[in-house]
Amino acid sequence: MNDDALLDVSDLSVGFEGFDGYADVVGGVDLHVDRGEVVTIVGETGCGKSVTTKAITGLLDEPPAHVEGDVEFDGMDLHELSEAERDDLNGDRLGMVSQNPLSSLNPVFTVGEQLTDTAQFGGSDDAGLLSYLRRRHSRSERSAARERVLEMLREVQMPDPEAVIDSYPSELSGGMRQRALIAQALLNEPDLLITDEPGSALDVTVHDRILSLITDVIAERDMSVLMITHDLGVARQISDRIYIMYGGRIVESAPTEEIFTDARHPYTQGLIASIPRLSGEPMAGGIDGSVPEYTDPPTGCRFHPRCPYADEDCRSTEPPRTSFGEDAHAVCVRHVDDGPTPTIAETKRRLMADDKITETEVDQ
Ligand SMILES: Nc1ncnc2c1ncn2[C@@H]1O[C@H](COP(=O)(O)OP(=O)(O)OP(=O)(O)O)[C@@H](O)[C@H]1O
Numbered sequence: 344m345n346d347d348a349l350l351d352v353s354d355l356s357v358g359f360e361g362f363d364g365y366a367d368v369v370g371g372v373d374l375h376v377d378r379g380e381v382v383t384i385v386g387e388t389g390c391g392k393s394v395t396t397k398a399i400t401g402l403l404d405e406p407p408a409h410v411e412g413d414v415e416f417d418g419m420d421l422h423e424l425s426e427a428e429r430d431d432l433n434g435d436r437l438g439m440v441s442q443n444p445l446s447s448l449n450p451v452f453t454v455g456e457q458l459t460d461t462a463q464f465g466g467s468d469d470a471g472l473l474s475y476l477r478r479r480h481s482r483s484e485r486s487a488a489r490e491r492v493l494e495m496l497r498e499v500q501m502p503d504p505e506a507v508i509d510s511y512p513s514e515l516s517g518g519m520r521q522r523a524l525i526a527q528a529l530l531n532e533p534d535l536l537i538t539d540e541p542g543s544a545l546d547v548t549v550h551d552r553i554l555s556l557i558t559d560v561i562a563e564r565d566m567s568v569l570m571i572t573h574d575l576g577v578a579r580q581i582s583d584r585i586y587i588m589y590g591g592r593i594v595e596s597a598p599t600e601e602i603f604t605d606a607r608h609p610y611t612q613g614l615i616a617s618i619p620r621l622s623g624e625p626m627a628g629g630i631d632g633s634v635p636e637y638t639d640p641p642t643g644c645r646f647h648p649r650c651p652y653a654d655e656d657c658r659s660t661e662p663p664r665t666s667f668g669e670d671a672h673a674v675c676v677r678h679v680d681d682g683p684t685p686t687i688a689e690t691k692r693r694l695m696a697d698d699k700i701t702e703t704e705v706d707q
């Protein structure tokens with residue numbers, strides 16, 4: 344679809360078998376990240392951002408997950424690769440920083456052992472293979488790799504890197520573990536870095552520091568980045584282009600500034616109206632309601648139960664996708680229909696009016 348695309352995802356869908364039935368989480372996701380481009384996926388908690396990135400990087404167990412669609416990285420179809428080829432790619436050309444550093448670092452090896460393996464052998468986590476590879480490589484190669492790890496730990500501003508390199512993950516604070524993971528992802532100078540809300544599990548100041556670290560390392564490198572965040576303000580600071588996700592669907596995408604000047608989807612507009620800096624007086628509590636139940640999702644447009652413009656069409660039919668220029672689109676019936684065109688001001692007015700109605704109902 345796009346010659347410049349380093350990562351090209353089309354029609355990705357992910358569901359999970361579970362006790363409550365089949366959860367139809369992600370569907371119809373098309374996205375691309377061009378060479379040198381920084382792209383974010385933004386959406387509320389539970390909207391399917393992590394599931395999307397895990398499906399892209401092959402981190403979901405199938406079953407219970409069912410993944411369909413095409414994922415191409417530099418022209419290679421990722422689903423066609425063997426597990427070994429995939430491991431090679433993952434620690435080498437594709438760096439991943441996950442939302443939960445504890446589950447990504449192995450508790451039984453020191454930070455130095457794990458990162459030095461990554462520096463020498465890429466992304467394999469096969470213990471047998473790793474010990475074989477270690478025996479085959481010389482001590483001088485090992486110590487050169489360790490030196491590289493130390494350098495990278497310094498670059499991510501790890502406090503006391505000489506001590507940290509011989510520590511176990513459990514001996515580090517949450518922020519330090521996150522820094523170790525960022526260092527690991529960058530060790531082999533990946534072409535694409537995928538980061539899933541780095542630091543979101545940490546307290547606000549540590550989170551802010553991790554974000555500013557990520558911003559710095561991105562600025563210093565010519566790599567492509569796919570970053571997940573629930574914070575539109577962060578996306579604005581960092582990215583060239585933004586995808587807005589709701590209920591496992593991409594509902595809008597556009598170059599970053601266009602999202603803020605010309606937001607076209609009522610959900611995007613609601614998110615913008617919730618940011619104090621952008622909207623003057625923000626809507627208290629954001630958009631009313633919560634993300635859908637994936638075992639029984641709303642019919643038609645998944646956003647319709649929360650949308651201040653929803654009508655019968657929205658409840659009964661899948662919304663169409665409308666393009667605006669080359670690189671922007673919105674998935675909302677209002678853009679092909681005669682109804683009111685959503686503007687941020689109008690959406691905010693309606694959402695706040697909805698708030699009031701709910702409050703009165705509660706009072707009674
Ligand atoms: N392994 C799994 N099995 C079943 N359901 C899952 C699994 N992983 C995720 N889900 C469900 O998929 C939905 C989307 O989850 P996901 O983690 O992608 O959200 P998110 O947008 O990353 O949210 P957050 O901002 O909180 O990280 C949730 O309802 C979640 O319960």
Ligand code: NI
Nearest residue numbers: 392393394442
């Ligand atoms: Ni997530």
